Amino acid sequence: MSALLSLASSNDKPGGPPREDQSARLAGLLLELARCVNPELAKEVPSRLAEDPRLDAMRGVLIERERVALEALQRKFDDPEEFANAVGAILPAAFAIASRDERMGHAVAPTVEKATQASIRKNPRTMVDILYPVMGPAIRKAIAETMDGTLQSLNQAIKHSLSWRGLKWRVEAWRTGSTFAEVVLRHTAVYQVDHLFLVHRKNGLLLAHVAREDASTQDPQMVSAMLSAIQDFVRDSFDEKESGAGGIDSLRLGELLLWCEEGPQAFLAAVIHGNPPPMLRNRLVDALSAVHDQWREPLEAFDGDTVPFETVDERLRPCLLSQSNEARRRYSPLMWLIPLALLAGLGWYIGQRVIEHRRVNAYIAALQEQPGILVTAADRRDGKWVVAGLRDPLAVRPEELLAKTKVDPTHITNRWEPYQALHPAIMLKRLQATLNPPASVVLTQDANGITATGSAPQYWMDRARAYLLTLPAGAPKVDLSALQDVQDPDYVRLHDAIQAHIIYFENNVARPAPNQESALDSVAAEMRELIQVARTLNFPVKVTIVGHADATGKENSNLALSLGRAEVVRSMMRQRGVDPTMLAVRGAGPLEPLKPGASEAELQANRRVSFVVTTGE
CATH class of the missing domain: 3.30.1330.60 (OmpA-like domain)
Structure with missing residues (x-):
């Protein structure tokens, strides 16, 4: 535009360029303007405008802002770090918007699955750390319930194994293919499920209540509220709410037993009289899982309206189980002879083992008190006691101590390694055995070591002094200064x-x-x-x-x-x-x-x- 104005003003100035040149330049500018307006014209009409600095200046003034913005945008695309920062800034908002559309989940799912598989193959410990807070309590709970049921089954099986009824139940177990413990529990368990409460976990409202016809109860809504309050009280009291741990699992008050099974959206509480078998808890877990599968959406969207849960009672009612004990029969007193005889034999065996253990302990204590004997091991192997250690050849014989403690020698195996003890009593025996002092020499042991008194020939004194020089370091001191030299x-x-x-x-x-x-x-x-x-x-x-x-x-x-x-x-x-x-x-x-x-x-x-x-x- 400035070029046009300058060209127009130059037409009025005297001494300006010739009019033909001005016309040519004006025509060229008009052609360039036409090319800018219609780019297709550039293919048919070539450019006639020579390079003009003023035109470049005009372009800079008109499109400088857009050019700078385009260059900055181009740098972001060319630099991977800047491009990543730009994409990361808008990615959360993009995912939030895209999550409203189900197609986003279907599109991302394969990529997330592959990334998860690669991460697990690279470092399985990460997945273990993620699942540990969830799987740990579940595994511990399952083990505890299994152990409880196993102990109960074992207790009942032992109780009824030595009787005619037990023999009949063994035949039944063999005929039906069940275990003996299951048959015993089926015939001896005495229990009755009186009430079942299905309570929503978040708001503590009662979803469904099922009770036996002859069962008495208070307001079910009030009972469910109290159960929820107790669960929350336990979690809050022991700081277990944030850890995700379950609430009360079992609560007993006299003959009344409360079992609670928790699910993601609701928990099922059973009020039971007596001692139910472990299979009842499995029945409760199955029922609670079926409720969560069938009524998942109503449970998630529950706002106090219990109309969608009107048919839940039919799913819970099969859990109202009961079992009455069979009438007790009188047995002949002779039937008690077998268990009494077994019990007496077991008592006699345990008594003999206790007596033997005490005698062996007394034998080991006697060995440890003897100088020159060091007991290093004493344990029972293959029905015999093995006593091992170190023994000086001059120490007392272990067989002598064994006879004093009244231990059967056939039940004891001694394994002794020889060594030379430095105990003063053993050293006194060694001096007497080695030096063979004459009758006029008396060797005695005292607090300071060993002292020789009396009279001896010079040759014996010389031999004794030579032997004392060979004693090891730490040996007791032997004093020969009190001996008198006697010569014939x-x-x-x-x-x-x-x-x-x-x-x-x-x-x-x-x-x-x-x-x-x-x-x-x-x-x-x-x-x-x-x-x-x-x-x-x-x-x-x-x-x-x-x-x-x-x-x-x-x-x-x-x-x-x-x-x-x-x-x-x-x-x-x-x-x-x-x-x-x-x-x-x-x-x-x-x-x-x-x-x-x-x-x-x-x-x-x-x-x-x-x-x-x-x-x-």
């Missing part, structure tokens, strides 16, 4: 005399010098006498023959020479009647010189054999 004078004389003898040798010679025969005879006689004295005193004795050599020559040669000299002397002692088992040899070489030095006299003094007397093993 003949033993001391012979001991000193033998150890004072020295047999001399020539240089580099293994046999004694010729002038040593008398010395050898004296040593042999003293050794024989010493052995006799040791046997009289009842203690072992040993003589060690020690060979020596001077320091001349090689050390290895001197050591072999000294050992050879000791062996030669032992052979000479054996020839002179000395017990060879009491003799031992040792070669000292030049390591134990009698007179250190290098003179001939000192070397001669070191070419010798000496004797060492020891006691003990």
Whole structure:
């Protein structure tokens, strides 16, 4: 438009463009306007208008707002995140509007089913968590009702199994294909359903009431209101309303029993006299389910009008069941002998088991009190008691304790693993068995350990001290300080005399010098006498023959020479009647010189054999 105005104004200005040019431009603008008005004209008439910046400016002014809006809309379509946000903002409202049309549910159902199946296959735990609040109470209720019916059936079956009537009922169960418990309940259950109330859950109004002809009751509307109030009171009192848990399931007052079965829209309450069988509850559940199936829409839209439920009475009336007990018959006193005998036998068996259990406990307690015995297990296996643990070989024998507790040995199996106990009493027995102290030695146990008193030979004291060094850590302390050393004078004389003898040798010679025969005879006689004295005193004795050599020559040669000299002397002692088992040899070489030095006299003094007397093993 501005281009047209400028072109028109230029026609009036002197010195403007030629009129032919102005006419051409005006014609071109008119053609462009025609093209904008009728786009089909663009196919027949080509554009004659050259590019004009003013025309572009005019377009920007006229359609700038629409162009910006189109660009923003195009960005939303091109960007997936912005497009998703835009669709998500209107999706709830769209679903709300579409839900009014049933076609929406039919269209979405296959997609929802596939998505649910994929979710369950990927993570079944999610569906478990969703169904747990609903299925958990239902399963627990079903299990409780089943257990109640099973216990009732078992109780009745045991009660009537040992009688003629029970035998007749077993034949009936076999003939009809029913279980014995069902037949017993059918003949012995005493109950009567007096009233049935069908009450709406939301508003507590009575939908239907069915009663026996001879049953007495108050206003049914008032009773239904009270039942609803009790159910709500229980839920509110124990915070079970939001959790979706059911209300009162069973309520008993004397002979009167109230059973309630709840459904999605209504609950059915039965007033019963006596003890009904479990099958009655199943009958109530079936009736309530049938009511919900047949009157679903009236239950959902119930606003107080009970006209749609006028025929519900016919559906509930079959639940007014009753069962009377058969007349009791008198039985012969002999019929009670069988159960009494069985009961007496059971009592005797239980009594024997109790007595045996007490005796075994006393036996185990006696074992645990004994030092050196550790009981680790005691249980009954295959009709026998198995007692296992650790036992020191010096501890008391379990058979001795078993006889004192009067337990039948054939009912006990002992399994003991050996070990060494550090109990002071066991250590005292071990010292007496190992050291074999003489009669003059007394070993006693006290709070500080074990104390030895009396008198003993030196050899026994040496052996006792050597044994105490081998005891493990944690063993009781053994005190030998109170013992007195007692030595026999003949033993001391012979001991000193033998150890004072020295047999001399020539240089580099293994046999004694010729002038040593008398010395050898004296040593042999003293050794024989010493052995006799040791046997009289009842203690072992040993003589060690020690060979020596001077320091001349090689050390290895001197050591072999000294050992050879000791062996030669032992052979000479054996020839002179000395017990060879009491003799031992040792070669000292030049390591134990009698007179250190290098003179001939000192070397001669070191070419010798000496004797060492020891006691003990």
